Amino acid sequence: MEDLVRYPIDSASAKGVEYAEARLHVDTGSGVTLRNGIPEPVQLARAKGIAVRVLVDGAMGFASTNDLSRESLSGIVEVAYRTAKASKKLVSKPIRLSKEKADQTRWESKSRRSLLDVTTEEKFDVLEEIEKTLRPDVVKADLPSRTLVLFDNITDRYFANTEGARIHGTVSRISLLYILTVSEPGKGTIQRIGNKGETGGWEQVEKWNLPRFVSEEATTLGRILREAKHAPRGELDLVLGPEVTGIICHESCGHPQEADRILGREAAQAGESYVKPDMIGYRIGTAAVTVVDDPSIPNSYGFYLYDEEGVRTSRRTLIREGIITEFLHSRETGAEFGVNSNGAARAVSYDREPIIRMANTFMLPGKYTDEELVGDVRKGVFIKTFMEWNIDDRRYNQRYVGLEAYLIENGGITSPVRNPILEITTPGLYGSVDAVGKNAQFEAATCGKGEPDQGAPVWHGGPAIRLRNVRLGGQRVES
């Protein structure tokens, strides 16, 4: 594989480019589905392709192919060079890259049992064990629609650049997608789309105890449908579970602190940011709030050690005790801000450019037990999970609609409530956090950004958090 990445680098160097890199991805993946107990098509995905990036007089060119012949590799170097050069007349600020160490290394996610050694039969067995626990007599609810999918993927990446970096990384990733619809006569339906995912081998699946996990989800949905009343509206206190804390950290901390968004590079797609370049040191929340992004957590869904620019990564503290402290950087934005890259440039496949992404974004745990968080609330709502959510393209105005949620009355959790709606600004949210729980949990997700779109595997999470005096409301058409 070494020659496949070295050849384009040498070809680009011969053209006198400022910088060139080549990246080969070899992907092996499969998907196994059980739909209402019936197998759906077994699916495989294979990909083997290469991308090059060249910097020519401050203009960036990218080209990619899955034809790995010498002629084709020469062709993509030529087209990257030619198109970059042709675009120079419209490059008002030449692109520069931060100076980084050129490592030569090998890294991988650890697996005890390789996903390649797991048979299709074993995968179906896992799904069938889950399916058995979704019977009405087990979950006390009728599930007319059940979809269970096990996805696995192993990516081998070889990276080389003109500065001498040579990185070979391997990531093995597995996830369960479950889509459940619970129905109750006279009560309608309720739906849950969830993911469980980690890097590693088949041992991850074995430790998840999926039949119990999914069955509990289904039982809860049935209970909500049968028992939940309208959520209260107006000003009150909220306790948000780890799943909600996680999506908040991802949407209104991680995304707005991506330096490419701050500079406007994603303006026509995923948008810009309320955060401006000079906002390092700006208070956005209470002292209880510290949010980090850390790709290096073993077995995390967003795990990696080197990014797709060959930069070693580590934990980034985005908000420390309520104050914005760090942005997510690539080499391009690092040079623009006068800092080093912090290894946030990811590309999800051979045919995508590296752009700034989160990996595992979460709020650091505090000192409170969950009982203490709830115990100090006289009138409020505990939102444990969510289904609908969104945020504006400056990451300022966001909405989370609870799925599993309960009233809090006089310090105790009481009856379930349906669809509580939190619609709030980013400083309004982080400025209302007065207490953070001890126990962090994480959810696997796929984050979309870039054009062409790149769905990056990420984790987000944290502990339960408490918000004081926020407005629960919104307006919903009752269907």
Added chain:
Amino acid sequence: MEDSALNPEQIVDEAVEYGAKLGIGEVAAAVTRERRKMLRFANNSVTVVQSWDQTIPTVYMTWKRKRAGARVENPSIEALREVMKTLKAAMDIAKPGQVEPTLPKGPFTYEPVPQTYDDRIPAMTNELADVTEEAINAALAEGARRSSGIVLTSEWERFVKTSAGAEGGDRGTNIELSIRAFVTDDSSGQGNSCATRLEDFNPKSAGAEAGRIANQARNPIFGNEGKYTVLFGPAVMAEFLGRTADFASAYSVDLGLSFLAGKVGQKVASEKLTLVDDRRLPGGINSCSFDEEGHPTQRTTIIERGVLKTYLHSSYSVAKYGGALTGSAFYVGGTWGIAPVALNVIVEPGEHREEELFERVGDGLYLTNNWYTRFQNYQTGDFSSICRDGAFQIKNGRVERPLKGLRISDNMPRILQSITSLSKDRRWIKWWEVPTPVYLPHIVVENVGITRATK
């Protein structure tokens, strides 16, 4: 280095032949070869030019009520055979499904769709920057200060061959510009132009539209929650109606993720709405002559005067749900492999001039764009979506002032039922948030729920 990739005809021949050797009942093989270039720009400056040359084979197999499929972005005989052998082994041990789908029986004659290829488009290299400059300058001339977006050119060839006797080839070109212009951080507008031929492509008008909306949107104030009569610009309804066409796919219905499930023959929208998936439209952005099961494409009316006429179908969904093939089967991955998808979503026009629609709204809102639509429940259609770019209050039939901070919080079936007027003029919408091209007018909807953040 490796050997040169196989050509597409070799790949489909090999897949069908090897499938027969493995004893697989039916095989549909498709290969798309695509050469694309994309110039991305931000703040009036180019950020990167990207190019791709990819050959992407897919294979779909059915045998004894079992199905399997693969995307093989590694166009070599070894990779193809390894995948098909692995799939056959998986089918051997998998339990059979409920129905036995049968691939469409060929041979078929495929009539090429006119006006889908322009050899000047793939030849563009330096011209990408020229097109970008034209759009940016048009936005600046309308008062914008900075613009971001993309110019994309694409040339594609697709080949299909099935064990049921279908075989054919097709090709096309696309060019697309999407531009978002800003006057300040909270006053922005979007324009787009997409076409299969250069004479139908207009970067200048797209840039001017983006700049004009951004300029009109200067100094917005926060809007208020409530129920409004809303004039939706084509971009918003392209997102909603593109999704509606997706919900009409039998695949969405089967997954339990469609509010259209079980409603064929029922009134699901205002009688003003007729929604079509027309893959044979001359010059249609995604027009093509066959699907990836080898069935000829067609014009399929999904909703006719408010009544749901059919789901979009593949051979599997016809076997499971009944109905007729719609030439909609493409390899999507997901859980089905090959599944029915909408390609060219067309909304039949109304009878009003655009200006008349403002008068018909009287007092309400004009929303030009949106993003981030998410559903609470796909079967009921409860959802919300964020307004983006120019949003305006309409008073006495005229645009009164720009607004910000708004969210559409409503129910999709209710929105469809509450369409009251459509404009005569239509246009194509396709951009990052609307990946399936939609050709549609401005549309008025009554009693739309609007919310906003309050802290």
